[in-house]
Amino acid sequence: MCGIVGAIADRDVVPVLVEGLKRLEYRGYDSAGIAVLDGEGVRRVRRTGRVAEMAAAAEREGFSARIGIGHTRWATHGGVTEANAHPHISFGELALVHNGIIENHESQRERLIAAGYAFESQTDTEVIAHLIHLYLREDGDLLRAVQRAVRELVGAYAIAVVSTREPGRMVAARMGCPLLVGLGEGENFVASDVSAIVQATRRVIFLEEGDTVDVTRERVQVYDADARPVRRDVHLSDVSLASLELGPYRHFMQKEIHEQPRALADTIEGVIDRNGFVPALFGDADGAVLRDVEAVQILACGTSYYAGLVARYWIEAIAGIPCAVDIASEYRYRAAVANPKQLVVTISQSGETLDTMEALKYAKALGHERTLSICNVPESAIPRASRLVYYTRAGAEIGVASTKAFTTQLVALFTLTATLAKLRGRLSDEQEAQYLEALRHLPGSVQHALNLEPQIVAWAERFAAKEHALFLGRGVHYPIALEGALKLKEISYIHAEAYPAGELKHGPLALVDSAMPVVVIAPNDSLLEKVKSNIQEVRARGGEMFVFTDLDSHFGESEQVNVIRTPRHVGILSPVVHAIPVQLLAYHAALARGTDVDKPRNLAKSVTVE
Structure with missing residues (x-):
């Protein structure tokens, strides 16, 4: 969602701010702005639309300074207008950027109006700027003013603040939203994502919940929620500039789809190196922690939730353990029953998904101590709050529509399944060897699926003229149908829904006609004949089907049935391979419709608000 970057240096920081905001574009946003202290006061430029428009305006107006903050906004409170864009300014001398949502902003607004503050926007953020200014006017110290103000905020925030009263200082704070500090030589930075500052430094400090940080050119001091000075570890980020560049690809989504063989191989590497499924893979x-698990509870959102649905089939069938999968935003508001021997698994690409983080906090408050995070971003909030961690090693994922994060999550969940089965005595040496061999061959099978792209392009061109689609799957492939429908709707804006194929006759069949394409995930597994029967139901109603199956499935084509065959059925890991064609279908349908593939409307990459 929203992105923050701030810099203080002995050089012009405006190019740093602009470049940082460009690298945060993938998170999703609808306006952008920067504010700098240039010796004459606060200068600000804001624009709705893309960062490039704001950057061009800053260049025309001759922006140059040695301290400044920048922001990309995804609208929550107030519409997409320049007045609602960040940074917000209080009394012409304090500028602030903010990610998150302040729940008590209305009561604070009333208080501040009574104190003489005028509001120019509809945002909750402007409340924070004026509240800090109120205390700065009383106290004269920016750090103390921020620390006093944030104690009165209810909700989630990451903020960065500069003031003309102390032009050599930047103060930042976080609660519930990610924020980090970048360490340079004679210069320092703050950002919501390491990608925003990787061009300047790879040495970062990840702030903890409730932290504030005092940043000058020469020093960084972190304070905890009680305003006590603390030391936080310095990490060397492994995010590379190359991973943030498009290279020969048209879009990051296309790049990331094609990076999946490498991402899977990197994720599998730890299992292969250890020559088996062992608890140490998870830090156990x-x-x-894992030995006497009686049940598994998976918590996730969006695509990660669908990965969890696949895992439920695996965990119950292979490990013989009951498994529940909840949407994190629902779990945190229901009266869940705690089981001390239940393993709570949270799945998040970014490790900062607010609903998932809050669901984890709720589970821990219920007494759950066995917690495991599956995540793609080291040192992010959710892994730090979990007892065990499995990092997927997918590399930076920029496109809003998740691709390689999803398939590597599936590998992580399969690894967990096999480890639990082995600990319970349900995985023989022979079966373990077979699973390891299947993992070794998985990147190659995915590459074969990627080679189907030319055939899928032809299908996508036919889909581009449609406004609705159905996706069908059975068993462990039903979640892949869900994922396919999600991908199509989020980047092509074609309305798509997914159903278990057996449910077709219980309602969705009423929608089927010649204008409604039906995508079927039909690998050569034990349910193939059942799926074929469901296909006949569609044919009888004049529907046209697009079937993804396997080379050895003996599926016949006809006028109404179009077939693309993925490599031979790869057994238990088939959902990973069948995720590839539905990703490609969505990508090329969006391409044909001319939508903004990497930045679909109304959506954000890292969802850090409720």
């Missing part, structure tokens, strides 16, 4: 050196 002696198996104390």
Whole structure:
């Protein structure tokens, strides 16, 4: 969602701010702005639309300074207008940027109006700027003013603040939203994402919940929620500039789809190196956490939730353990029953998904101590709050529509399944060897699926003229149908829904006609004949089907049935391979419709608000 970047240096920081905001575009936004202190006061430029428009305006107006903050906004409170864009300014001398949502902004607004503050926007953010200014006017110290103000905020925030009263200082704080500090030589930075500052430094400090940080050119001091000075570890980020560049691809989504063989190989590497499924893969050196698990509770949102649905089939069938999968935003508001021997698994690409983080907090408040995070971003909030962690090693994922994060999550969940099965005595040496061999061959099978792209392009061109589509799957492939429908709707804006194929006759069949394409995930597994029967129901109603199947499935084509065959059925890992064609279908349908593939409307990459 919203993105923050701030810099203080002995050089002009405006190019740093602009470049940082460009690298944050993938998170999703609808306006952008920067504010700098240039010796004469606060100068600000804001624009709705893309960062490039704002950057061009800053260049025309001759922006140059050695301290400044920047922001990309995804609208929550107030519409997409320049007045609602960040940074917000209080009394012409304090500028602030903010990610998150302040729940008590209305009561604070009333208080501040009574104190003489005028509001120019509809945002909750302007409340924070004026509240800090109120305390700065009383106290004269920017750090203390921020620390006093944030104690009165209810909700989630990451903020960065500069003031003309102390032009050599930047103060930042976080609660519920990610924020980090970048360390340079004679210069320092703050950002919501390491990608925003990787061009300047790879040395970062990840702030903890409730932290504030005092940043000058020469020093960085972090304070905890009680305003006590603390030391936070310095990490060397492994995000590379190359991973943030498009290279020969048209879009990041296309790049990331084609990076999946490498991402899967990197994620699998740890399992292969250890020559088996062992608790140490998750940080459980002696198996104390995983050994006597009686049930599994998976918590996730969006695409990660669908990965969890696949895992439920695996965990129950292979490990013999009951598994529940909840949408994180629903779990956190229901009266869940705690089981001390239940393993709570949270899945998040960014490790900062607010609903998932809050669901984890709720689970821990219920007494759950066995917690495992599956995540793609080291040192992010959710892994830090979990007892065990499995990093997927997918590399930076920029496109809003998740692709390689999804398939690597599936590998992580399969690894967890096999490890639990082995600890329970349900995985023989022979079966373990077969699973390891299947993992070794998985990147190659995915590459074969990617080679189907030319055939899928032809299908996508036919889809581009449609406004609705149905996706069908059965068993462990039903979640892949869900994922396919999600991908199509989020980037092509074609309305798509997914159903278990057996449910077709219980209602959705009423929608089927010649204008409604039906995509079927039909691998050569034990349910193939059932799926074929469901296909006949569609044919009888004049519907046209687009079937993804396997080379050895003996599926016949006809006027109403179009077939693309993925490589031979790869067994238990088939959902990973069948995720590839539905990703490609969505990508090329969006391409044909001319939508903004990497930045679909109304959506954000890292969802850090409720």
